[in-house]
Amino acid sequence: MGMSQKESTAQDQNIRFLRQFAVRTAALLAAVVGVVALLDPFYQYHAPLPGLKAVLTDKEYQCIGTLRNFDYDALLVGSSVCENYNNHWFDEGFDCTAIKAIRSYGATADLCYLLEEACATHDLKYVFYNIDPSSLSASTEPTYESTGCPMYLYDRNYFNDYSYWLNKSVLLEKIPYMFAYSLVGDYDEGDSYNWAQWKYFGRDMATGMYDRLPGVEQMQPETANEAELAGNIALLTAQVEAHPETTFKFFFSPYSMLWWDNAYRSGERDAVIYNEKQAIGALLSYDNAEVYFYQDDEDVITNLDNYMDMIHFSKEINYAVYDKLARGEDRLTEENYEDRLERMRALSDRIVQKDILEYYAE
Numbered sequence: 461m462g463m464s465q466k467e468s469t470a471q472d473q474n475i476r477f478l479r480q481f482a483v484r485t486a487a488l489l490a491a492v493v494g495v496v497a498l499l500d501p502f503y504q505y506h507a508p509l510p511g512l513k514a515v516l517t518d519k520e521y522q523c524i525g526t527l528r529n530f531d532y533d534a535l536l537v538g539s540s541v542c543e544n545y546n547n548h549w550f551d552e553g554f555d556c557t558a559i560k561a562i563r564s565y566g567a568t569a570d571l572c573y574l575l576e577e578a579c580a581t582h583d584l585k586y587v588f589y590n591i592d593p594s595s596l597s598a599s600t601e602p603t604y605e606s607t608g609c610p611m612y613l614y615d616r617n618y619f620n621d622y623s624y625w626l627n628k629s630v631l632l633e634k635i636p637y638m639f640a641y642s643l644v645g646d647y648d649e650g651d652s653y654n655w656a657q658w659k660y661f662g663r664d665m666a667t668g669m670y671d672r673l674p675g676v677e678q679m680q681p682e683t684a685n686e687a688e689l690a691g692n693i694a695l696l697t698a699q700v701e702a703h704p705e706t707t708f709k710f711f712f713s714p715y716s717m718l719w720w721d722n723a724y725r726s727g728e729r730d731a732v733i734y735n736e737k738q739a740i741g742a743l744l745s746y747d748n749a750e751v752y753f754y755q756d757d758e759d760v761i762t763n764l765d766n767y768m769d770m771i772h773f774s775k776e777i778n779y780a781v782y783d784k785l786a787r788g789e790d791r792l793t794e795e796n797y798e799d800r801l802e803r804m805r806a807l808s809d810r811i812v813q814k815d816i817l818e819y820y821a822e
Contacts, residue, residue, distance in 0.1 A: 538590030539566025682734035718770035
């Protein structure tokens with residue numbers, strides 16, 4: 461039997477409803493995608509729109525976009541200890557426009573990946589590169605994918621950015637947050653990724669966060685990580701060689717005496733110093749590479765009020781390191797770098813034999 465007129469009418473109404481629903485849904489999705497792409501809080505497609513500030517608080521999501529789309533000629537490269545530098549310090553001290561290329565772990569392969577992304581689209585006057593001791597013995601393969609970073613932002617395939625376009629957190633949290641910080645208050649763009657304002661620094665905090673080993677382990681051979689060391693040095697020198705027009709200012713930050721106590725008690729101290737010697741010697745062979753050493757600043761590293769744990773120091777120490785770097789202080793040369801590292805070895809001996817006893821009885 462054929463369909464009755466009533467049934468046919470009902471079917472037509474259902475079809476019209478589904479079509480209208482599909483059209484309206486598509487229009488809504490297109491509007492959402494358009495809003496996200498236009499305002500772009502992760503800066504995946506462009507720099508901030510006129511009147512909006514670069515509100516940078518999520519490095520895993522925002523760093524790669526800023527490197528591709530912002531206007532700059534200098535990079536501050538490093539781990540979480542570099543997040544509390546203010547970019548404007550470097551702008552004024554070195555007559556440049558600096559932004560940060562940050563990776564929390566500070567592994568050489570990860571940071572060199574960011575460097576390559578920046579150099580693909582920008583000519584750099586300076587690279588201010590913090591070398592963490594652990595980075596010299598880390599894996600030589602980038603860790604972004606293995607640690608769960610949003611790889612759809614890192615690749616150059618915009619067609620898989622739907623996780624960004626159709627993201628409730630982006631639409632309802634990140635975009636309003638960007639507007640709030642841009643239009644209300646005194647947000648400083650130079651403080652990108654800064655976390656210090658929410659932290660407490662003091663000896664009680666630092667010692668409370670330090671899980672001291674109960675005993676001293678046998679000291680490892682200096683060459684314990686020879687293969688990884690060679691690979692990481694090769695990654696660094698490849699960047700220096702590839703960009704002779706760029707001045708690379710490598711520097712070693714002042715980790716606290718707790719860190720050196722841990723390196724000694726874990727048996728890693730001699731390997732750390734050996735790794736640093738090898739890396740510094742290799743870098744100093746290039747005319748466009750400079751190396752600065754702040755690890756042995758006794759006044760800083762033995763004052764635990766400067767720290768929140770055994771590594772992370774206050775913003776005042778960030779400024780002090782910047783100021784020394786701008787003045788060219790504590791620059792290593794081919795003539796003095798080995799003696800300077802031996803001085804660090806002697807200081808670490810004094811730390812574990814004397815200074816640390818103020819806090820921990822043997």
